[in-house]
Amino acid sequence: MTKGTSGETLALTKRTLLQTSAAAVLSAPFVNRAWADTIELNILGWYGTAESDMVGAFEEANNVKFVPKYYAGGDNMLAALAQNPPGTFDIIHTDAEYAKLLIANELVMELNPDDYPMDDLLHEDFTKFAGHWDEDGNLFSLISRFGHLGVSYNKDALSEKEASSYNSFWMPKVKGKVGHFDWHLPSLGQMSLLTGNANPFDIDDDAWEAVQEKTMSLKPQVGGYFDFGGTFAGLKNGEMLAMCGIGDWVTGILERDGAPVSSVVPEEGGIQWTESYSIVKTSKKKDMALKYLAYTMSPEGQVKTAQMLGYPGHCVTGAGRALLQKEDEAEAKRSGQIKGHKNEPIALIDDGRISYRDIPVQQDLEDWNDFWSEYKNA
Numbered sequence: 001m002t003k004g005t006s007g008e009t010l011a012l013t014k015r016t017l018l019q020t021s022a023a024a025v026l027s028a029p030f031v032n033r034a035w036a037d038t039i040e041l042n043i044l045g046w047y048g049t050a051e052s053d054m055v056g057a058f059e060e061a062n063n064v065k066f067v068p069k070y071y072a073g074g075d076n077m078l079a080a081l082a083q084n085p086p087g088t089f090d091i092i093h094t095d096a097e098y099a100k101l102l103i104a105n106e107l108v109m110e111l112n113p114d115d116y117p118m119d120d121l122l123h124e125d126f127t128k129f130a131g132h133w134d135e136d137g138n139l140f141s142l143i144s145r146f147g148h149l150g151v152s153y154n155k156d157a158l159s160e161k162e163a164s165s166y167n168s169f170w171m172p173k174v175k176g177k178v179g180h181f182d183w184h185l186p187s188l189g190q191m192s193l194l195t196g197n198a199n200p201f202d203i204d205d206d207a208w209e210a211v212q213e214k215t216m217s218l219k220p221q222v223g224g225y226f227d228f229g230g231t232f233a234g235l236k237n238g239e240m241l242a243m244c245g246i247g248d249w250v251t252g253i254l255e256r257d258g259a260p261v262s263s264v265v266p267e268e269g270g271i272q273w274t275e276s277y278s279i280v281k282t283s284k285k286k287d288m289a290l291k292y293l294a295y296t297m298s299p300e301g302q303v304k305t306a307q308m309l310g311y312p313g314h315c316v317t318g319a320g321r322a323l324l325q326k327e328d329e330a331e332a333k334r335s336g337q338i339k340g341h342k343n344e345p346i347a348l349i350d351d352g353r354i355s356y357r358d359i360p361v362q363q364d365l366e367d368w369n370d371f372w373s374e375y376k377n378a
Contacts, residue, residue: 087284271355
């Protein structure tokens with residue numbers, strides 16, 4: 001079974017890999033380019049990571065074409081791996097808690113930390129981020145960007161003060177208008193914080209029972225469970241007035257476009273999503289894949305990750321943040337990526353208000369997934 005306990009093998013079970021249907025994985029066609037000597041890099045990643053705003057400059061400079069297969073949610077990433085033959089992908093862009101599964105199952109190649117500006121990472125936790133290194137201290141997955149999950153809300157319905165607690169989801173004025181991003185880890189992690197767990201993903205059976213009871217009590221408030229696109233649409237059109245399991249990675253795009261929405265890390269704490277790149281062991285284009293990973297850690301690559309049209313994220317390097325402040329001061333201010341800002345993401349970590357998202361430690365991953373299905377169908 002898939003466990004997160006220290007020293008235990010993180011084995012991908014057939015059930016874990018196959019329980020998400022192929023229809024849940026968003027895919028772009030594997031098109032062929034007529035350019036002579038063009039190198040195609042097949043990437044499995046979250047939507048937006050292989051669009052022109054992110055990879056266009058690298059493609060042009062290196063005669064490369066990225067061919068993406070998109071997914072939303074780590075379980076869907078595992079399903080995509082199971083449903084495609086070995087050798088399909090060159091690069092995997094994934095969340096840190098799922099990167100550890102790729103490493104444990106020897107699916108990705110070792111990286112040389114000396115190839116990257118590890119000494120310029122904005123927080124000491126990032127230099128040896130859990131899930132990116134094996135037990136022997138070898139690097140296999142490269143941190144690229146991060147963001148924080150909290151309460152996302154319609155500012156015409158809730159004030160920032162009201163939204164500064166997960167209890168806002170139970171307020172009468174948002175009954176039937178509370179949405180979930182349809183992935184168990186973010187929402188259940190937030191419910192775990194609300195029930196008082198300092199480490200929301202490392203909880204005993206009694207605490208897990210309390211999380212399930214608290215989550216079930218929210219059911220009368222819930223108006224829907226949404227995929228990537230539905231989450232955006234629900235907030236944009238006012239169908240949902242509050243959203244559980246997301247943060248600025250969704251509302252930031254809508255906010256840029258003038259929608260009356262925002263996100264806040266509540267008093268009970270927030271959860272950090274952390275994304276990384278790994279190179280598949282079976283890739284025949286490892287040299288170009290390595291070149292792209294280096295590019296993502298350059299100041300220019302970091303600015304692109306902060307501005308990504310698919311969904312915004314925070315820079316992980318000091319040089320990247322400095323260039324963002326110079327080239328796009330408005331986005332740096334909007335996202336708090338300026339020292340002294342009230343929502344400055346590194347300060348939130350240092351203040352102990354952020355927990356890193358993980359897979360369950362004391363339960364099976366499938367236990368949480370099974371409960372999520374039960375909750376949705378209740």
